[in-house]
Amino acid sequence: MLSRSILRSSLRALPRTIARSRPRIPFSRFFQQPKPLNSLRFASGGPRPPRIIHYRYNPEEIERAKPLISEEQIRNGFRHPGTKLLFLALGSGGIIFYVSNLETVPVSGRRRFNCYSEESVEAEGQMLYKMIMQDNRQAILPEWDPRTRMVERVMRKLIPASGLENVNWEVHVIDSGEANAFVIPGGKVFVYTGILPIAKNDDGLASILGHEIAHNLAQHAAENMSRVVFLLPLRWAFLFLDYSGYTGGLGRFFGDILMDLGIMRPASRKQESEADYIGLMMMAKSCYNPEEAVKVWQRMNRYQKAAGNSIPQWLSTHPSDETRIVQMTKWLPSAEEARTESECGVTLGYSEEFQAAMGSRGIWRDVFG
Missing domain, CATH: 1.20.5 (Single alpha-helices involved in coiled-coils or other helix-helix interfaces)
Known part of the structure; x- marks a missing residue:
């Protein structure tokens, strides 16, 4: 038998290349993520380009293709x-x-469908409010500006008559030539200075702001959102007819026109007329002269014609200025009665007697502005 020392010496004499023919791979490399194919370099020296497969469509096969759902x-x-x-x-x-x-609906008494709460509508209005504030940051007038103080003065008298004292009202006057004013749900009031010459005085401005507050009081924004709930199934029906091939792909187009001109715009005009009536009663209860509302829309009519903005009523979301003037004139007796029955009726009686004693309304304006 060979001794152990001789066996060890013979093993040491073996070539070391035999033991190193399979290099050891570190254990951690087994868990590394494989590199993407296009990042590996080959003999050409650059990355392998991705393989592009070209498909050829046969028009005849497309025509013979069967629909997913047949008419049968x-x-x-x-x-x-x-x-x-x-x-x-x-x-x-x-x-x-x-x-x-x-x-x-308050004041007007109209019955309508509304499935949205005030909180959900105000949440939607917050996004619009932030966007308007961001776009007009440099144009918003300060609180000490006479135009801002005028709007705040009128709002302080209108809010008690609206019954919305619990709303967090904010007034913002934007220095712009645009003749516009609106109230976002949640009590965010925006008035553009371009509408102040049309309002002309506090009574005229009260008719404009009363109209905008009336939209909030009647929750017209929530009503518009609720109307879409019932219009969506109708639109899906037109899409289904297009998919089935019954309308030649024009069902959705004509369906949108039908819903817009036949439902959405007439409903919007009805809301605007309703806001005119509620706003007129609101300004009358706030001791403003409701006759100024008619004069405001007369001035607005001249402004729209001069600007070339007049369009047919059936294409508009608002009643025409002529229609509004006729409606306002018809509602004036009710508005005068509401003003007389309000808490300011006694004050108005003394004011009219004093004006008669002074001789004319012109002297009244000269003395008190």
């Missing part, structure tokens, strides 16, 4: 007893949902 399958689906039960359940649920969300 659609007809059979409508004839199925389960489909009738489904439509019956959906229709009954829609009627219950509609009736349970009917409410009466």
